[in-house]
Amino acid sequence: KQEVTQIPAALSVPEGENLVLNCSFTDSAIYNLQWFRQDPGKGLTSLLLIQSSQREQTSGRLNASLDKSSGRSTLYIAASQPGDSATYLCAVITGTYKYIFGTGTRLKVLA
């Protein structure tokens, strides 16, 4: 059974710092991996989608990498800003095309 874990569960950093969020999954047989942002009480905003044949994707200050063989993905946020404060979720798309979500990392960027 696919399990997705995110470390750390919570993170507090000063503004301007570069940071790395980690996602690990137990079954490497995935189609894609997607990173989302969720603000408190709100919906899911897609940040980056990495297809299984890719190793990384970039969008602005965000860079996500994928190592399927080791069951790991990282989301790198450069020059963090207070507006980046949110919960970041990773999700893997499995063999039956459903998403399995991770536990999330709650990020707080201090001004």
Add this chain to the structure above:
Amino acid sequence: EPEVTQTPSHQVTQMGQEVILRCVPISNHLYFYWYRQILGQKVEFLVSFYNNEISEKSEIFDDQFSVERPDGSNFTLKIRSTKLEDSAMYFCASTATLDTQYFGPGTRLTVL
């Protein structure tokens, strides 16, 4: 850009009542999903739907739940007799390509 929409944004109901959560998927999509997120917990898969049939359902999706595509545009989730533990955010998603789903903004269900 086309979006998945959900109504209502917030539904409050009494325990034991029936609720119907509505979703309008992106118009050319054929695969539809419901997920839920209990406050403070992870997003969990409930059910997938294709060609007017359930493709897969989770252990959560018991006989109290049902899904329907009553017309060409809506996709609904019905909970027959709500329990306190059904309180959660419910997300609808749709896709044309299976490998990427597009999520709606969610319906917050509060069961009193």
